[in-house]
Amino acid sequence: MGAIPTQRETVPRAEGAHPPAAGAPGGATGAPAAEDARAHVIMLGSSLAPGSARALLRSAFTEWTARGLPGAALLTERLASDALLTVSELVTNAVVHAGTDIEVACLLEESGTLVVEVMDRHPDCASHGGEGPGGAPGGLPEEYGRGLGLVARLADSWGVTHRAGAKTVWARLPADGEGAADAPGHDLRRWPGPGRPPWPDAGPGSDWRGIRDREWLGRGALSFLAEASDLLAGQLDEDLVASLAGQLIVPRLADWCAVWLEDEARGAWADGTGGTAGLRPPRVWHGNEDHVDELRRALEKDPPRPGGPWHAGPVVHPWPGGSLGAHGAALAYRLAAGGRPLGTLVIGRAGTSCFPEEIGGLVEDLGRRVALAIGAARQYARQATISAVLQRGLLPGAVAEIPGVRSALVHEPCDKGGPSGDFYDLFPAGEGRWCFAVGDVQGKGPEAAVVIGLARPWLRLLAREGYEVPDVLDRLNQLLLDDATEAADAAARALVAAGGRPVAPGDGPQTRFLSLLYGELVPVDGGVRCTLASAGHPLPLLLAPDGTVRAVAEPQTLLGVVEDATYTSETFELCSGDVLLCVTDGVTERRDGSRQFDDGDGLAAALAGCAGLDAGLVAERIRRLVHEFGAEPPGDDLALLVLQAE
Numbered sequence: 001m002g003a004i005p006t007q008r009e010t011v012p013r014a015e016g017a018h019p020p021a022a023g024a025p026g027g028a029t030g031a032p033a034a035e036d037a038r039a040h041v042i043m044l045g046s047s048l049a050p051g052s053a054r055a056l057l058r059s060a061f062t063e064w065t066a067r068g069l070p071g072a073a074l075l076t077e078r079l080a081s082d083a084l085l086t087v088s089e090l091v092t093n094a095v096v097h098a099g100t101d102i103e104v105a106c107l108l109e110e111s112g113t114l115v116v117e118v119m120d121r122h123p124d125c126a127s128h129g130g131e132g133p134g135g136a137p138g139g140l141p142e143e144y145g146r147g148l149g150l151v152a153r154l155a156d157s158w159g160v161t162h163r164a165g166a167k168t169v170w171a172r173l174p175a176d177g178e179g180a181a182d183a184p185g186h187d188l189r190r191w192p193g194p195g196r197p198p199w200p201d202a203g204p205g206s207d208w209r210g211i212r213d214r215e216w217l218g219r220g221a222l223s224f225l226a227e228a229s230d231l232l233a234g235q236l237d238e239d240l241v242a243s244l245a246g247q248l249i250v251p252r253l254a255d256w257c258a259v260w261l262e263d264e265a266r267g268a269w270a271d272g273t274g275g276t277a278g279l280r281p282p283r284v285w286h287g288n289e290d291h292v293d294e295l296r297r298a299l300e301k302d303p304p305r306p307g308g309p310w311h312a313g314p315v316v317h318p319w320p321g322g323s324l325g326a327h328g329a330a331l332a333y334r335l336a337a338g339g340r341p342l343g344t345l346v347i348g349r350a351g352t353s354c355f356p357e358e359i360g361g362l363v364e365d366l367g368r369r370v371a372l373a374i375g376a377a378r379q380y381a382r383q384a385t386i387s388a389v390l391q392r393g394l395l396p397g398a399v400a401e402i403p404g405v406r407s408a409l410v411h412e413p414c415d416k417g418g419p420s421g422d423f424y425d426l427f428p429a430g431e432g433r434w435c436f437a438v439g440d441v442q443g444k445g446p447e448a449a450v451v452i453g454l455a456r457p458w459l460r461l462l463a464r465e466g467y468e469v470p471d472v473l474d475r476l477n478q479l480l481l482d483d484a485t486e487a488a489d490a491a492a493r494a495l496v497a498a499g500g501r502p503v504a505p506g507d508g509p510q511t512r513f514l515s516l517l518y519g520e521l522v523p524v525d526g527g528v529r530c531t532l533a534s535a536g537h538p539l540p541l542l543l544a545p546d547g548t549v550r551a552v553a554e555p556q557t558l559l560g561v562v563e564d565a566t567y568t569s570e571t572f573e574l575c576s577g578d579v580l581l582c583v584t585d586g587v588t589e590r591r592d593g594s595r596q597f598d599d600g601d602g603l604a605a606a607l608a609g610c611a612g613l614d615a616g617l618v619a620e621r622i623r624r625l626v627h628e629f630g631a632e633p634p635g636d637d638l639a640l641l642v643l644q645a646e
Contacts, residue, residue, distance in 0.1 A: 037064050037069040037070065037071060037072070037107065037108035037109075038105065038106065038107045038108070039056055039057065039060035039105065039106045040103070040104070040105045040106075041056050041103075041104050041105075042101060042102070042103045043101070043102055043104065044101060045095045045099055045100050045101055045120070046095065047095065049091050049092075049094075049095050049102055050087075050088045050091045050092050050095070051226070051227065051230040053087045053091045053102075053104045053118075054084050054087060054088055054223065056104060056106070057080075057083055057084055057106055057116075058080075058084070060106060060108075061075060061080050061083075069108065070108075070110040071108045071109055071110045071111060071113075071175075072108065073112075074112025074175040075108065075112065075114075075175075076175075076176055079112070079114060079173060079175060079176065081223070082114075082154045082173050083106065083114050083116055083173055085150065085154065086116050086150075086151050086154055086155065086171050086173065087106070087116050087118065088223055088226060089150055090118035090151065090171070091104060091118055093118075093148065094120040094169070098120035098121070098122035098167075099122065100120045100122050101121060102118060102119070102120055103117075103119040103120075104116075104117070104118055105117040105119075111174075111175060112174075112176075113156070113172055113173065113174050113175055114172070114173040115170060115171070115172050115173075116170065116171050116173065117168050117169070117170045118168070118169050118170075119166050119167065119168040119169075120166065120167055121165060121166055122167065148169075151171050154171070154173060155171040155173055156172045156173065156174040157171075157172050158170060158171035158172065221358075221362055224248075224252075224362075225362070225365055225369070228248050228369055229369055231244055231248070232245075232369055232370060232373035233373065235377060236377050236380045236381075237377055238261060238374045238377040238378055238381070239283075240377075241370060241373045242259040242283050242343075242374070243283065245257070245259055245345065245370045246258075246259060246283060246284075246285035247285065248366065249285070249347055249363065249366070250285045250286065250287055253347065253359055253362065253363055254347035254349050254355075254359075254363075255286065255287050255324075255328070255348055255349045255350050256284070256285060256286040256287065256291070256295055256324070256347070256348045257284075257285045257345070257346065257347050257348070258283065258284045258295070258296075258299050258345075258346045259283045259335075259343060259344070259345050259346075259370075260280065260282045260303060260304065260343050260344045260346075261279075261280045261342065261343040261374070262279060262341060262342055262343045262344075263279075263280060279303055279343075279344075281300065282300065282303070282346075284296045284299065291324060294322055294324070295320060295324060298321070298322060298324075299320060299346070302318055302320070304317060304344040304346060313333075313364065314331040314332060314360055314363075314364060315331070316329075316330070316332075317330040317331060317332040317346050317348075318330065319348070320348070324348075324350060325351060327350075327353070328349055328351060328352060329348065329352050329353060329354045330346060330348040330349075331346065331347055331348075331355055331360060332346045333345040333346070333347075333363065333364060333367040335367055335371040335374060336371055337368075337371040337372050337374065337375035338375050342374045342375060342378075343371075343374070345367050345370065347363055390419050394419060394420075394449060394452045394453060394456070395411070395423060395424070395425075396424075396425050396426070396427065400426050400427050400428050400434055402426075402434045402521055402528075403523050404527075404645060404646050405434075405521060405528055405574070405643055405644065405645060405646065406614060406615040406616075406643075406644045407426060407615055407641065407642065407643050407644075408615040408619035408620075408641075408642040409424060409619065409639075409640070409641055409642075410619050410620075410622075410638065410639065410640045411424060411638070411639045412586075412623075412634070412637065412638040412639075414444075414586070414635060414637045414638070415444060419444065419448060419452075420444065420448075420637045420639075421440055421441045421442070421443060421444045421448040421452075421637050422438075422439070422440050422441075422584045422586065422637040422638070422639040423437075423440075423441075423452045423455075423456060423639070424436075424437065424438050424439070424639055424641055425437045425456055425459065426641070427460055429460075429520070430466075431466075432522060432523065433463075433520055433521070433522055434520070434521045434522075435459070435460075435463045435518070435519065435520050435521070436518070436519050436521065436582070436641060436643070437459055437516060437517065437518045437519075438516075438517045438582045438583070438584060438639060438640075438641050439452070439455065439514055439515060439517070439537070439584075440514070440515045440516075440537065440584045440585060440586075440637070441455075441513070441514050442513040442514070444637070451480070451514060454479070454480075455476065455480070455514060455516075458475075458476055458479055459472065459476065459518065462475055463520070468520075468569070469518060469520055469531050469532060469569040470533060470566070470567045470568055470569050472518060473516070473518060473533055473535055473559065473567040474565070474566060474567055476514075476516070477535070477559045477562075477565050477567075478563075478564075480514060480559055480560035481560055481563060513536070513559070513560050513561055514535075514558065514559040515535060515536040515537040515558055515584075515585070516534075516535045516537055516559055517532065517534050517535075517537040517538075517540060517582050518532065518533060519531060519532030519533070519540075520532070521574075524573070526573075526575065526576075527573045527574050527575045527576065527578075527645050528573065528574040529572075529574075530552075530571065530572055530573070530574050530580065530643075531569050531571040532553055533553060533556065533567050533568065533569040533570070534553040534554070534555060535557060535559045535567060536555070536556065536557060536558030536559070536561075537584075538583055538584065538585055538587070538588045538598075538603075539551040539552075539553050539554075539555065540552055540553055540580055540581060541581045541603065541604055541607050542572070542574075542578060542579070542580055542581075543578065543579040543580075543581065543607050543608065543610065543611060543618075544577075544578060545577035545578070545611065545612070546611070547608050547611040548608070549604040549607050549608050552572055552580070553570050554570065556568070574643070574644075574645035575645060576645055577644070577645065578644070578645045579607070579610070579615065579618055579642060579643070579644045580642070580643040580644070581618070581622070581640065581641075581642055582640065582641040582642075582643075583622075583639070583640040584637065584638065584640070585636065586626075586634060586637045586638035586639065587626050587638060588603055589636065590626050590630060590634055590636075590638075591630055592629050592630035592631070593630075597625075597626060597629050603622075606621075606625050607622070609621075610622070615642045615643070615644040616642075618642045618644070619640060619642045622640060622642075623638070623640070626638065
């Protein structure tokens with residue numbers, strides 16, 4: 001590490017344990033024995049840190065083995081598994097108890113010894129390894145305090161090094177000794193290089209399989225479940241969750257695996273009869289791809305028919321036979337979450353009469369995680385469907401065609417799973433008039449949807465009643481003040497009743513603001529007469545055929561803010577080739593660091609570059625420029641309307 005520690009606490013695993021080597025944590029100052037066989041990363045102290053640390057070590061092990069670095073020849077599966085579990089426990093300890101950024105390092109010495117270091121920036125927060133009542137650290141619940149106990153069992157030695165402003169917990173994991181190959185439960189195969197899967201199967205019924213089970217369950221099961229949770233938690237597609245479950249199980253825990261998902265509308269076990277009407281075709285995995293089709297056919301003929309209650313444990317499933325082996329063991333697990341069954345998981349292993357109890361329990365734990373992930377994916381799918389239906393209801397089903405005017409629209413919600421706060425409309429108002437609107441409601445989600453659901457029909461009604469542009473805005477402003485506040489508050493309270501975040505005591509109705517660009521088009525000889533007004537909205541821009549751009553409205557107050565506000569309008573003519581561009585603030589306020597798209601009249605400059613293009617190409621070019629402006633995806637809803645006189 002280079003610096004002389006101010007304090008060192010070393011806990012040897014056994015008598016005669018070796019102290020840290022020079023350059024290792026707690027050792028004397030000096031360069032490591034193999035400086036290039038070192039992995040290092042700094043990460044946020046979040047719940048994702050343990051998984052990121054394990055990924056770092058896996059990548060490093062594969063790279064060191066491929067490069068043939070000193071000590072890599074001694075990097076075995078057992079040693080790698082110990083290192084993954086050690087770094088997971090140390091990082092978790094730092095995340096829970098320190099709460100700062102974390103620095104993770106792993107050094108491979110020429111002797112094959114691995115040194116794992118985890119440093120946090122909370123020097124006064126001791127590592128929680130001491131035991132209080134019940135085996136847990138004093139003052140902590142019973143389930144805490146096991147991590148460093150595992151590290152102490154795995155490591156040759158471990159310790160804590162305190163320095164100014166930081167604390168490092170380190171562990172030395174020795175290479176396997178020469179005589180360890182004959183010891184039961186030790187797998188001394190080398191860490192696989194790139195493209196080689198870990199834990200190759202030695203075949204049904206082999207003695208090595210039992211050794212592998214005991215060794216892996218003793219050292220890697222906790223890391224396996226933690227990594228499985230990381231993988232499954234981020235998936236929002238139930239089919240992908242099922243695929244991940246099969247890949248996690250085969251070949252590590254079983255020779256083959258199948259997952260049946262249940263159609264919730266036709267539950268297979270809703271009546272407890274064990275019928276299969278609601279089961280979808282199974283997803284099947286086998287360690288030997290040549291057997292997948294045969295296994296699928298056999299399982300489709302004899303799907304699971306559990307007869308007990310849906311929350312029962314694993315039950316024996318008939319062995320499919322055929323080329324899969326004359327005999328073997330198969331277990332079926334119900335997948336249930338939120339009080340409802342979601343499907344069945346079946347695993348099988350050839351050449352044995354039963355699964356080891358430990359393997360069965362581990363798959364049961366994994367099955368619970370799979371079921372929770374499937375339930376979350378289905379909930380997300382339901383919510384996305386509801387939001388899509390709601391979004392379609394908030395926007396016009398068709399856009400009116402105006403004589404002598406070409407139009408183009410772009411509408412991109414930022415949140416694909418929820419209603420947008422931006423809306424548009426283009427509709428006939430009667431008596432040779434057409435009206436258009438581009439609006440943006442404060443906020444997003446259900447409350448914004450309520451305001452849009454009120455504002456757009458009111459606009460159409462007022463326009464068709466013959467009100468002029470300023471009068472429409474005057475009345476819409478008053479209607480929003482009178483009604484939208486109550487409606488939005490009712491929606492928020494309904495959301496709370498459905499399990500959302502509760503309303504804080506004293507919270508009253510929240511006013512919802514609306515920015516709106518509203519106009520009226522009347523075809524006349526030689527062009528189109530346009531009357532419009534902007535209420536707190538980005539000003540519309542007019543592009544002439546010669547490339548000049550100007551704003552054609554004056555800024556005015558947002559709707560739903562000021563009682564008895566009065567609005568004014570501007571009237572001008574759209575001549576042949578003129579282009580009117582109307583946008584929401586998702587365009588003008590698109591960010592790239594501290595810069596915005598409309599800084600220095602950026603939108604006007606972009607529109608000037610569209611001279612000579614038709615309405616559709618103008619809309620597409622502005623949309624593309626907005627997306628390309630920043631490295632990150634847009635963080636706000638985006639809507640734009642282009643009107644071009646023919």
